[in-house]
Amino acid sequence: MAEKINKFYEGVKVGYVGFVLFFAFVPLFIMVVVSFKSNDQFLQNPWFFDSPDTWKWENWAVAWDTVNGYIANSIFVSFTGTIVTLVIVLMCSYAIARFNFPGKNIIFYLVMATMFLPGTVAALVTLFNLLMNLGLVNSLWALVVMASVGGQVAGVFILRNFIEDIPKELFESTQIDGGGHFAQIRHIVLPLSASIISVTCIMDFLGSWNQVILPLLLLRDDALLTIPVGLFRLDGEYVKQYGELMAGYAISSVPLLVIFLFSMKFFVKGLAAGAVKG
């Protein structure tokens, strides 16, 4: 940036960012540390590893036993929810960004307004009532539906901007080749905005993966619980075993970690490129 690099200012900047990042990573670190401890060990030394031979691997075993019944549910909800969201969002933002048709603006504002018209808890009450009348209470599909409803808004907002920037000729060339709407989405939109799509997808996935309150309210059967709710129930038990709890959370964030590692490049690029054009 500047011609001369001022060592002192650089130091201050790095120091500040490092300080902020330190606090951002503390929870992650402690989650791992505590997952190897019994409650007594946690009380004595909560901030760092004990010597490896006193590590309590049982925590992970117990946590696995608790979690593994719920994993399938969580994966089902998050995957289906994300895919449904993606399909719907692509269709909608493609139509809005590429064509002019009567009522287009109304629909766009209808979508946008939901961002600024927050559902207060009261809306949760009526939503619960609605889902009950639709027979969706105590069903994983309710979560899928709600995940796709929630994820759409930001998705349409971001993708519309992106598709508008794609040159019209590209679409027309596909059209001349006889491709319909879906072919255009598949051959033009998907490859050209892959990074931004992956960002929104990951965000949706993350959102529904870590969702607590809605599944807590909607799910009754133990067999249907998602991971966070299952762990939340564990949290409410009489004697709280922090180690098992943390091991459970660590297990539940492993899939996210894997996804992140694979898409990190997309992610950083996508965020910088304008996932948040504002």
Added chain:
Amino acid sequence: METQQTSQQLNRARQRAKLFQKSKLYLSLYLLVLPTTLSLLVFSYYPKIDVVIMSFFRWEPPSVEEYIGFGNFIRAFKDPQFWASFKLVGILLVANLLKLWPGILAAIALHRLASDKLRYFFQVCFVVPMIIPGMVFLLIWKSFYEPEFGLVNRFLNMTGLMNVLDWLDTAMPAIAEKLNPVFDGVVNPVFGGVGAIVLLGAIIITLGFRKERDPARFGDFLWILIGSLLIPVFGLTGLSGAAEGWIGLLVLAVVWMVFGSRRMPGTWVIWPFIILAGTLVFWGGGLWRLPIILLVGMAVFEWVRAKRDFFTGNPLMSYIGLGIITVGSLLIIFGSIWTTPIEQFADGKPAWLGNKDLVIPAILFWGFPWVGTVGVLIYLSGLQNISEDIYEAARLDGVTPLGMIFRIELPLIMTQVRINIIFMTINTLVAYEIFFILLGVDGGPGNKGLVPGLYMFQSAFVDGQFGYACALGMVLFVIILLLTIINQKFVKVDK
């Protein structure tokens, strides 16, 4: 002749074909947007509209469902817990506004790093913490606050800050004691409360925005005063008992607002808020003070503007207003917050989440250093759009690196900041999850952490009064909507 006819027919056929194609295209487009529209209408709009409807019902499923008009709202306004929860959320809102800064600064620091590689590394680092389940963050911060072994207490004991707190525990109430005569002798008789001082400051600043000083201003003043009198007059005439009275008030308020916005474009949006805030401050007996305070503010305006024009008068009025607000805030900080010893610090083990006086400070400190990693990346994307020329020009003008924060970076990422402020406001007002998980459904000791969202949750899912929860939701919703409008208008974006 015949050829003409055929060509006409041909044209018509062509048009029909075109129309057919167009309608086919439209149909396919509508089919494409149908899923989004339908799902949003059913699962997002319908519940919200249902809230509006059900707020007029006494609704206690599964058995009771009867129409009671404005009963829920009247009950809400008489409910001390409702007011307490809004006071808390006001505090949180101000605190969160201050908490935006560390994130902005982090983004700027990151943006200005000389080494691109280092910046990329840090950027990746900012992404990783997103995978931590929100619950872990909550549980870990909860463990920080544990009295016996929590990091907060350990840190305070280690650095000796605990002794400082212990000393403050006797010193602050002593100061409050000394300030008591000021409150009894000056503040309460004259202003009716400390909140009124802050309000006066806000009124003066708002009036300072007025550019012209023409005769029309007296009409505007009168209109504002009428607005401030609506509720007291309404209370005096004894209409508050009947539903018709409330509808009448609502209609009057809407009429007042419509005409006001016609008369005074621009800063008008603030006035309904000042009236609302004044009503809250003076609720319970002192409502007649509100017009008087407005008159005082107007007198200050007249006095300043009689001597200065807008360009020198506006800053002067801002300074007067800010000065008054500062005095009021200091009085609040030293006179009303820490009035009795908490008596928790002497043994070095204060129970941050278990003591009714410590819950709010603990919540305010929550999440230190208050940097949302996503927020930083959002600001960063805005910063990266700033062209190098601007920096160059500023450097030639001799702007210091610190000055550039305010002259260049902050103004140019205002779009992102504004969006963040809007979402922060909405989140603050709506959020209840962390209070629910942290403090339990009753909001911790003494219900101190009962934010409006949690209160709604409690009324609905614990007490089973769904209708009442809907009415609370309506009130909250209206406030959010107004705040969003203010944000849009007043957080300026210069492009």
